[in-house]
Amino acid sequence: MPLAYWCVLFAALLPYALAKYAKSGAPSDNRYPREDYDNLPPKHRRAYAAHQNALESFPFFAAAVLIAVTMGAPPAMVNLLAALYILLRVAHALLYVFNRPPLRSAVFAAAMAVNVVIFVLPAFR
Known part of the structure; x- marks a missing residue:
């Protein structure tokens, strides 16, 4: 199974x-969890x-990976970009939690750009 699927x-x-x-961060009442x-x-x-x-952001990423893999994009490139996307999303979450809005927004934009690249990869094979 490709790394991108993982x-x-x-x-x-x-x-x-x-x-x-x-x-x-607080006591939870499972009857009204939200x-x-x-x-x-x-x-x-x-x-x-x-x-x-x-x-x-998950649906676009999942669709981009599935489209790229099934449409014949180079597997090594899809794997590399998918791993980069994951690193960016983890960084985004940490920047969100630790309240770094400008950098968080930049990382969000970078992850979105990686997603677009994954999606369009098959067009350039």
């Missing part, structure tokens, strides 16, 4: 790790925002 799995699980960290986030300390609220952003 990166898709990692990207799918990353939001849940962020949510787990976010929820560790209402707990209003009572979190700022760092944990930012982790929840990073969780939401990771969920929002």
Whole structure:
């Protein structure tokens, strides 16, 4: 299985790790789990925002990888770019949690650019 597919799995699980960290900031009531986030300390609220952003960005990444692999893009390039995307998304989450907005936005843009490159790779084979 290509490394890029493992990166898709990692990207799918990353939001849940962020949510787990976010929820560790306050007592939780599983009957109304989404209402707990209003009572979190700022760092944990930012982790929840990073969780939401990771969920929002995942479909494009998964689709880009699947399209690139099935349309015959060079596997080594797809793997490299998928790994780079994961590194950027982890950096984005950390920058979100530690409140570094300008750098976070730059890393978000870089990850989006990597995603676009993955998506269009088959057009240049």
